[in-house]
Amino acid sequence: MAEAGTLHDAFIGELRDTYDAERQLTKALAKLAKAASAPELRQAFQSHLEETQGQIERLGQVFESLDEKARGKHCDGIAGIIEEGKAIMEEDFDGATMDACLIAAGQRAEHYEMAAYGTLVAWARAMGHEEAADLLQQTLDEEKAADEKLSGLAEGGINQSAADSAPPEGESDDHDDEDEEEDEEGNADARAVGSGAKKSAGPKAKPAGRRR
Numbered sequence: 402m403a404e405a406g407t408l409h410d411a412f413i414g415e416l417r418d419t420y421d422a423e424r425q426l427t428k429a430l431a432k433l434a435k436a437a438s439a440p441e442l443r444q445a446f447q448s449h450l451e452e453t454q455g456q457i458e459r460l461g462q463v464f465e466s467l468d469e470k471a472r473g474k475h476c477d478g479i480a481g482i483i484e485e486g487k488a489i490m491e492e493d494f495d496g497a498t499m500d501a502c503l504i505a506a507g508q509r510a511e512h513y514e515m516a517a518y519g520t521l522v523a524w525a526r527a528m529g530h531e532e533a534a535d536l537l538q539q540t541l542d543e544e545k546a547a548d549e550k551l552s553g554l555a556e557g558g559i560n561q562s563a564a565d566s567a568p569p570e571g572e573s574d575d576h577d578d579e580d581e582e583e584d585e586e587g588n589a590d591a592r593a594v595g596s597g598a599k600k601s602a603g604p605k606a607k608p609a610g611r612r613r
């Protein structure tokens with residue numbers, strides 16, 4: 402109790418956090434796959450789900466190499482990212498726009514994992530846990546590849562399909578600032594502020610198709 406924790410203690414704590422995050426992600430990836438419209442996106446989520454199951458087993462080997470019992474500790478960070486993803490899935494978007502949003506949600510999770518595994522590899526190396534470091538590096542490489550795969554799908558057509566799937570000029574209801582200025586002068590300013598705030602909240606994550 403009196404002694405301060407070591408980097409080894411912090412390392413074990415982070416491993417438990419990550420073990421739990423991976424288990425949460427297996428359920429989330431199944432939902433992402435189910436919600437995807439584009440077959441290649443569904444396939445990407447599905448194959449990363451299978452990869453994730455392998456990553457859980459690999460974490461088991463990491464614990465074993467350290468003579469520790471494989472155990473999870475609730476990961477609040479990934480839980481929050483998954484909650485946001487669930488909220489997006491409840492929105493009423495066309496298929497291509499939803500796909501663009503699912504990619505955005507998936508990439509948030511992959512980046513979280515890349516940060517976690519990057520730290521774990523570096524700490525394992527610093528403490529001379531070479532076997533653990535090699536195993537963790539394999540997973541880090543898989544997370545990076547999964548992230549790049551999603552970027553490729555987004556930039557290879559899904560974002561553009563989302564942008565192109567918007568209704569023609571004049572038919573859109575609540576996103577057309579010009580109509581609002583003419584029809585409801587009193588509210589136009591307030592709405593313009595709201596729309597600007599939305600845009601600045603995440604310009605990269607918001608697909609272009611969202612606005613028009």
Ligand SMILES: [Fe+2]
Binds near residue numbers: 426453456544
């Ligand atoms: Fe993972």
Ligand SMILES: [Fe+2]
Binds near residue numbers: 449544547
């Ligand atoms: Fe992942």
